[in-house]
Amino acid sequence: MSEKMSVYLDNSATTRQYDQVTDAMAEAMRDFFGNPSSLHRMGLEAEKKVRAARKSLTGAFGCSEEEVIFTSCGTEADNTVLMGAASSRRRAGKKIITTAVEHPAILEPARRLESMGYQVEYIGVDKNCRLNMDHLRAAITDDTILISVMGVNNEAGTVMPVSEIARFKDEYNKANGTQIWLHSDAVQAFGKIPVNVKKQWQGVDLISVSGHKIHGPKGMGALYVRKGLNIEPFMIGGGQERHMRSGTENTPGIIGFGTACDLAVANFEGRVAAMAAARQYLLDGIKAELKDVLINSPEEAGSEAGLCCPSVLNVSFLGTRGEVILHTLEQDGIYVSTGSACSSNKKGRSHVLAAMGLKDKEIEGAIRFSFSEFNTQAEMEYTLEKVKQAVTRFRRLGSFR
Ligand code: PLP
Numbered sequence: 001m002s003e004k005m006s007v008y009l010d011n012s013a014t015t016r017q018y019d020q021v022t023d024a025m026a027e028a029m030r031d032f033f034g035n036p037s038s039l040h041r042m043g044l045e046a047e048k049k050v051r052a053a054r055k056s057l058t059g060a061f062g063c064s065e066e067e068v069i070f071t072s073c074g075t076e077a078d079n080t081v082l083m084g085a086a087s088s089r090r091r092a093g094k095k096i097i098t099t100a101v102e103h104p105a106i107l108e109p110a111r112r113l114e115s116m117g118y119q120v121e122y123i124g125v126d127k128n129c130r131l132n133m134d135h136l137r138a139a140i141t142d143d144t145i146l147i148s149v150m151g152v153n154n155e156a157g158t159v160m161p162v163s164e165i166a167r168f169k170d171e172y173n174k175a176n177g178t179q180i181w182l183h184s185d186a187v188q189a190f191g192k193i194p195v196n197v198k199k200q201w202q203g204v205d206l207i208s209v210s211g212h213k214i215h216g217p218k219g220m221g222a223l224y225v226r227k228g229l230n231i232e233p234f235m236i237g238g239g240q241e242r243h244m245r246s247g248t249e250n251t252p253g254i255i256g257f258g259t260a261c262d263l264a265v266a267n268f269e270g271r272v273a274a275m276a277a278a279r280q281y282l283l284d285g286i287k288a289e290l291k292d293v294l295i296n297s298p299e300e301a302g303s304e305a306g307l308c309c310p311s312v313l314n315v316s317f318l319g320t321r322g323e324v325i326l327h328t329l330e331q332d333g334i335y336v337s338t339g340s341a342c343s344s345n346k347k348g349r350s351h352v353l354a355a356m357g358l359k360d361k362e363i364e365g366a367i368r369f370s371f372s373e374f375n376t377q378a379e380m381e382y383t384l385e386k387v388k389q390a391v392t393r394f395r396r397l398g399s400f401r
Contacts, residue, residue, distance in 0.1 A: 006333040007379045011213075012154050012188060012312055012370035013337055017256070018215040024259040025217060028252040036249050037240065046251050053258025060265055061207065061224045062196035069244045070254050071221040074187040074210030075105040076234065080223060080245070081183045081206050082109035084231035085146045086118055092179065093143030099123045099131060099160075100355040101153050106185055107351075110148075123149075127357050128298045129156035130306050136165065140172055144180050151189025151207075155352040155368060157297045157312025159193060160184075161305035166203030181205040181229065187213055187221075191264040192272060192311050193303035197224065200303075205229060211253065215372070216260030220253040271373040276301045276310035278375040283313055285384040290391060292318040294362055296353065311372070316358065316365045317387075320394045325367055328390040334383055337368040 008016065028049065034042030036050050050070075057068045071077045086096065098110055100122040110120045121139045124132050131149065140147070147169060149160050162184050169182050183206035186195050191214035194200045195207060206229070211220030225231060225244065237246030264271065279301055286293055294316040298308040317325060322338035329336055338350075353363045369383075 004333050005379060005382045007375070007383050008335050009369045009371065009375070009383065010335045010337050011372040012157075012368065014212045014218065015215045015372055016374065017212075017217060018260055018263055020263060021216055021256045021259045025252040025256040028255040032251060032255070036251060037238070046249075050249055050251060050254050053254045053261075056258035056261040056265075057209075057222055057224075060190070060195065060261055062198035063224055064227065066242060067224055067227055069223045069225060069241045070249065070257070071223055071245055072247075072250070073219055073221040074103075074185070074208055074213075075221070076245075077208035077210075077221040077223040078103070078105035078185050078187075079109050080231065080234040081208065082106060082113065082146070082148065084234055085181060085183070085206075086113050086116075087232040088230050089145040089181075093145045095119045095121070095141060095144040096146045096148070097121050097123065097136065097139050097144060098148045099125065099150065101125050101129060101155075101352045102148065102150055103154055103185060103187070105187075106148055106150070125158075125355055128296065128306075129153050129158035129352065129356050130298070131160055133161060133164065137168060140169070140180065142176055142178055144178070146181050146183060148183040148185065151184045151186035151195060152193065152309040152312070153352060154188045154312075155350060156314050156356065157188075157308040157370075159189070159303060159305050159307050159309055162204060163200055163202070164305060166201065170203045183207070188309065188311070190214060191261075191268075192275070192309050194268075197226070206231075211257040211260060214260050214264045217253045217256040220250065220257040222257065267373075272310050274373040274375065275371040277377070278371045278380050279308075279310055279313050279369075281377060281380040282369060282384060285380070286315060286387065289384065289388055290317070294318065294358075296356065296358065296362075296366060311370055313369045313371075314353075315367055315369070316362045317367065317391045317394075318362065318365050319398060320365045320391055322364060322366050324394060325365075325387075325390050328394070329383075329386055332382075332386040332390075334386055337370065338366060 034046040036047040123136045187210045190209040205226045207224040212218040296314040301310040349363045
């Protein structure tokens with residue numbers, strides 16, 4: 001019998017904050033509490049810190065400082081794009097294209113826009129959450145104002161074809177004299193796949209990211225807005241963030257986010273390799289040692305479209321209930337998720353797994369394991385053993401096969 005461990009495998013829900021982030025934030029709260037808008041020395045010191053953090057994000061996006069807007073979370077960044085772009089571009093058209101598997105931070109504003117008279121088309125996916133590109137290409141019309149496609153799906157981990165869509169959108173705009181914007185919710189992609197607008201993500205106009213998915217603080221987000229785009233601001237008031245997001249800056253949060261971003265960028269390859277190794281070990285073990293499982297994520301990990309982001313593995317253990325498996329594993333010190341934790345307060349089956357065509361029983365038995373650079377092989381050996389025990393016991397009690 002192995003000794004009890006604590007294994008955190010819910011990193012798509014949130015991550016453990018880096019100690020360096022906590023230290024930088026504590027220092028900010030203690031020593032840099034001035035208002036960045038104040039004209040005196042303390043204001044200037046705080047402003048300098050905010051500027052340095054903004055620079056950290058520009059490094060990851062490959063953009064300039066005036067193209068980064070700090071927000072209070074990924075949800076705010078997503079809401080700002082949908083509501084703000086729809087409003088500022090209402091004379092250009094009323095059509096928005098997104099996917100059926102977006103996070104509620106996109107789907108809810110999209111539904112609100114529908115109720116306001118906008119037309120929203122939701123593009124479907126296959127059984128591994130790969131986007132139907134033919135459908136997306138056919139959906140684009142001259143009155144389309146915005147396409148919003150996530151970088152990585154939060155439940156299946158599938159990498160979406162953002163760069164391919166960007167190329168197609170640019171060609172369409174050129175050929176038709178339109179100005180369709182492309183937004184990507186990169187909350188799950190950031191820090192795991194490259195999102196540089198000068199390189200891999202050339203042509204992407206707007207990007208949302210969140211601090212707490214990259215070992216940064218909760219309640220921090222950012223938005224890349226390509227220079228020249230005019231988005232109606234969501235928060236109006238004191239005119240901070242170039243009038244794009246009013247409200248006194250959350251300096252400790254911004255400084256913490258910048259620190260997390262620096263660490264993520266500096267050790268990008270090492271971090272991603274550690275996640276990929278943990279994921280591969282668990283995937284191989286589950287396939288070899290358990291029958292009647294459905295691997296819902298694409299099996300191969302990587303940053304290319306259609307592969308799986310190395311941070312996620314979604315598996316249906318047929319003949320079980322994910323919720324029971326989750327609580328059984330919890331007793332062994334292992335923390336996983338049954339679906340998108342961000343929407344766990346909403347009951348019902350996962351809209352992502354349903355859009356992937358999974359049957360109710362397959363959705364019921366689904367578990368999402370999500371990895372970070374801190375996961376070790378010893379943890380995966382322990383997890384595999386406990387998953388096997390939990391699934392076997394449930395199936396025996398439920399007389400499955
Ligand atoms: N978008 C995606 C894809 C997410 O996974 C999440 C959170 O899980 C969000 C947006 C919301 O981010 P935040 O928690 O910072 O509001």
